[in-house]
Amino acid sequence: MQTSVTTIERFILDQEDRYPEATGELSNLLYDIALASKIIAAAIRRAGLVNILGGAGHRNVQGEDQQKLDVLANEIIQNSLKHTGRVCVMGSEEDDDIIPVPPEYGVGKYAVLFDPLDGSSNIDVNAAVGTIFSIYRRVSMEGRGRSVDVLQPGCKQVAAGYVMYGSSTMLVYTTGQGAHGFTLDPTIGEFLLSHPQIVTPRVGTYYSVNESNFGRWDKAMQHAVRGLKGDTPDGMKPKNSRYIGSLVADFHRNLIAGGIFLYPADTRNPQGKLRLLYEASPMAFIAEQAEGSATDGLNRILDIVPHSLHQRTPLVIGSREDVGFVADALRHAASRSGGPISQPVP
Numbered sequence: 001m002q003t004s005v006t007t008i009e010r011f012i013l014d015q016e017d018r019y020p021e022a023t024g025e026l027s028n029l030l031y032d033i034a035l036a037s038k039i040i041a042a043a044i045r046r047a048g049l050v051n052i053l054g055g056a057g058h059r060n061v062q063g064e065d066q067q068k069l070d071v072l073a074n075e076i077i078q079n080s081l082k083h084t085g086r087v088c089v090m091g092s093e094e095d096d097d098i099i100p101v102p103p104e105y106g107v108g109k110y111a112v113l114f115d116p117l118d119g120s121s122n123i124d125v126n127a128a129v130g131t132i133f134s135i136y137r138r139v140s141m142e143g144r145g146r147s148v149d150v151l152q153p154g155c156k157q158v159a160a161g162y163v164m165y166g167s168s169t170m171l172v173y174t175t176g177q178g179a180h181g182f183t184l185d186p187t188i189g190e191f192l193l194s195h196p197q198i199v200t201p202r203v204g205t206y207y208s209v210n211e212s213n214f215g216r217w218d219k220a221m222q223h224a225v226r227g228l229k230g231d232t233p234d235g236m237k238p239k240n241s242r243y244i245g246s247l248v249a250d251f252h253r254n255l256i257a258g259g260i261f262l263y264p265a266d267t268r269n270p271q272g273k274l275r276l277l278y279e280a281s282p283m284a285f286i287a288e289q290a291e292g293s294a295t296d297g298l299n300r301i302l303d304i305v306p307h308s309l310h311q312r313t314p315l316v317i318g319s320r321e322d323v324g325f326v327a328d329a330l331r332h333a334a335s336r337s338g339g340p341i342s343q344p345v346p
């Protein structure tokens with residue numbers, strides 16, 4: 001029986017100790033999110049037994065059918081954050097506009113964005129789903145938070161992470177001091193350190209993409225994906241295909257085992273499908289902290305300056321050399337066709 005464990009609370013405090021000026025507000029905010037995810041995990045574990053599977057009967061701002069668990073997870077996170085005095089404003093995939101802190105509560109210095117339940121199409125079939133979060137220090141000086149506090153480039157994040165509700169429940173986060181994984185021990189209800197200082201392999205084993213969209217990609221992207229399969233003369237060593245259809249689950253596999261996840265732009269989603277602020281940016285922060293990288297195909301995701309809460313972006317993320325291979329393939333295609341060429345990913 002293991003008698004010495006590192007809880008997420010202890011780990012966050014140890015990290016905080018490195019910053020004498022730290023007030024503990026960010027640490028407490030990370031606890032709040034860990035608590036919310038425990039409540040969501042408990043609901044998901046019993047989903048088939050209580051009436052929370054299926055559609056909620058209305059659509060979100062993305063035009064997607066909201067699932068009951070989307071709505072429940074959204075409420076749980078907002079209720080875990082709004083009264084703490086640590087948050088000035090929130091942004092959620094499930095809410096059209098920014099979410100102000102109710103007037104009866106004090107405001108704090110952090111803006112929090114989240115995808116309450118990622119991989120909604122997998123809920124009813126009991127496949128892995130997740131929660132994604134991103135935290136910024138506010139830029140507005142005082143009072144209730146505003147859009148300017150959430151419309152910040154990913155490189156300004158002070159923390160980001162995700163929770164995966166899979167065979168076990170895991171929380172992976174970063175505050176810019178590496179990426180660290182915690183597993184929820186259901187016997188004591190605590191997140192315990194299980195994956196310290198995650199480093200993703202430079203070259204991956206897997207490629208993860210919805211190939212049913214292949215015909216809707218441009219020629220350059222088709223060539224790049226063929227290259228990941230080793231089907232082109234300049235291709236990489238052939239990779240194995242894995243695609244769950246939950247960004248969190250596909251990203252997590254590739255983070256641990258090495259691989260690349262792609263959701264390119266296509267004729268149906270010319271800006272890509274995934275959202276910059278509460279899907280791409282937080283995952284990009286983690287990927288880079290684990291020595292991986294993330295682009296929109298060509299440009300570093302963390303450098304993209306957002307203009308709207310729900311803006312979408314193409315996403316290519318994971319093992320550094322795999323992401324670099326795709327960027328090189330797209331750049332060469334662009335140079336051949338005389339199209340725009342952006343700077344190599346650092």
Ligand code: FBP
Pocket residue numbers: 064093115117118119120121210245246247248263273
């Ligand atoms: P939401 O479920 O939060 O809307 O996320 C979008 C998502 O489900 C990602 O998790 C996943 O990577 C992608 O869409 C799957 O899309 P598709 O079904 O087109 O492959």
